[in-house]
Amino acid sequence: MKKITLFAFLLFIGLTSMQAQVSVNPGIRGGLNLTSLTNIDNNSMKADYYIGGLVAIKFNRYFTLQPEITYSRQGAEGREYYNGSNAFQDAKYELNYVTLGAVAKFNFGGKGFHVLAGPSLDLKTSDNFGRYGYDPIGTDFSFVGGIGYTLPNGLTFEARFKQGLIDIYGYDGIDYDDYYYDQIILNQVLQFGISYTFKVK
Structure with a gap:
């Protein structure tokens, strides 16, 4: 009985100590997207x-888990045949998503420099593909990786690469x-x- 009581006491102390170390702080993020679509003729990057927002747990x-919700304007720039003729016209493909993601951030030496990685579920909010005769599906699943640096005041600078994993038309790459x-x-x-993380006392 004494051993059980001692174990319960030590477990309680450990959980209390862990809770004391964990901090949960909201934040905001934003920046530049340079986006493209694979396997499209005459495709080039589109700037948007x-x-x-985010919650830094x-x-x-050394370790932070960061759930995020983001409005992300994506797509590409390219060339399309004009009205069924052989003439080309400039085309700007717009694919806009609300993304629900979570990245794990690992700080080197407990300092400001970090690497991050995690998944993202992307829900399409709008597109302009109808004018080109196409209809993208409504969801994408992506993987995100990147690096960053966080200042003591909560301001963070980041560079990320986001790779979609689902064909924008739902094509699975298999045909006969x-x-x-x-x-x-x-x-x-x-x-x-x-991004900026607010300190919550």
Whole structure:
């Protein structure tokens, strides 16, 4: 009985100590998107923006889990045939998403420099593909990786790469037992931005 009581007491102390170390702070983030779509002819990057909010759950000075909700303007720039003729016209493909993600951030030496990685569920809010005769599906699933640096005041500078994993038309790359992965159209995003985490006492 004494051993059980001692174990329960030590467990209680450990949980209390862990809770004392964990901090939960809200924040905002935003910046530049450089976006493209794979396997589209005459495709080039489109410059746009992203903006959103976050909650930084800091377990210790080395590890932070950061759930995020972000409005992300994506797509690409390219060339399309004009009215069925052989003439080309400039095209700007717009794919806009609300993204629900969570990144794990690992701070080197407990200092400001960190690497991050995590998944993202992207829900399409709008697109302009109808004018080109196409209809993208409503969701994407992405993987995010990046680096950053956080100042003591909560201001963070980050660079991220976001790779979509689902074809924007739902194509699975398989056609009559042959694989056509070089035809799959995926979202790719470079993000350069800042975030600010508010200190909650």
